[in-house]
Amino acid sequence: MDRPLDYTFVIDAFTERRGLPSLLEISCAACQAYLITYQKDGPGPLLRCYFDRIHGPKDLCNLHDTSPEVLRCERCKNEIGKKGIYEKEDRLAFFLLENSFLIKEIYTPPALKF
Ligand SMILES: [Zn+2]
Numbered sequence: 001m002d003r004p005l006d007y008t009f010v011i012d013a014f015t016e017r018r019g020l021p022s023l024l025e026i027s028c029a030a031c032q033a034y035l036i037t038y039q040k041d042g043p044g045p046l047l048r049c050y051f052d053r054i055h056g057p058k059d060l061c062n063l064h065d066t067s068p069e070v071l072r073c074e075r076c077k078n079e080i081g082k083k084g085i086y087e088k089e090d091r092l093a094f095f096l097l098e099n100s101f102l103i104k105e106i107y108t109p110p111a112l113k114f
Contacts (some may be wrong), residue, residue: 009039009113010053014089018042022108023055026101028073028080035073035080035101036060046103048086048093063092 009021019042026036026049037056038049049071051063060067071081071094080101081094 009109009112014050014091020108020112023106025104025106026080027104028076028078029100029102030078031038031076032102033073033075035071037106045095046069048095049081050086050091050093052091065092067092 003081007016009023011021014102015021021039021041024038024040024046025034026038026046027034029051036054039053039055040046041053044113051067054060054063067083067101069083070079071083072079078100079097084095088091
């Protein structure tokens, strides 16, 4: 599976509102397969993966309305999330199903200037 080694954090008004971003590796809770490299802005539990914060794999980057309705583990077909719009911010995201995924924090910058 393609894992990005290079990335640049997306810094915008959402980051400024939520706080320091960190880079997470999300994997399937059922079979441990790698799913997504994701930028989470600020603290708190991970509930959604906004499309504009997915850093890998390539086929899940730059998703739009045409993206799959359901995010599944390619290996075991476990359902991980469903596509939806977070209406408060009008942003497309996968709304994650509780206990379907595992998170590993792979990088948090010591500080970032916004
Ligand atoms: Zn799986």
